[in-house]
Amino acid sequence: MKGDKIAKNLRINQQIRAQEVHLIDENAKSQGVVSLDQALLVAHQRGYDLVEVTSSVYPPITRLLDYGKYLYQLEKEEKKGKQKRLEMKEIRMKLSIEPHDLEVKTNKMKEFLDRGHKLKITVVLRGREMAFVGRAFEFIKKIEENTGDNIQEEKRPQKLGNRISVVLSRKSN
Secondary structure, X not given: OHHHHHHHHOEEHHHOOOOEEEEEOOOOOEEEEEEHHHHHHHHHHHOOEEEEEEOOOOOOEEEEEOHHHHHHHHHHHHHHHHXXXXXXXXXXXXXXXXXXXXXXXXHHXXXXXXXXXXXXXXXXXXXXXXXXXXXXXXXXHHHHHHHOOOEEEEEEEEEXXXXXXXXXXXXXX
């Protein structure tokens, strides 16, 4: 965990070894160089921890902050980075698509599904094609069969206006 690594490198309160420290208060304003005892006293009075930010300079730079809250923020950022984002990809086509174009789009569909994306296939009906809604549903079934065996319907084919769409994804093993 990144947060644990950072937390282990920081010295807080009595772990600080220097006799004098450069103190930065909770509002990020420099208070100058003070003794360690005085800095610890200020931290205790204000209800904060004294954290050594930089030990590579003399005197080391210390800061007043709520150490528990700081660790919580680090943990939260770390969890945010681990979240997996599923993307929904959409492929649109007309009912009167040429065979080669259909082959290219089918290959693209397989590629999206292999990457783990959900796929929305939309067939757009224009003008007189609206009379062939049944043919459009058959066309979608044909496309599903062409994309592979390991496919499941997330959302069944449905008609919305002049569009018929279905959502597909890979079956989880």
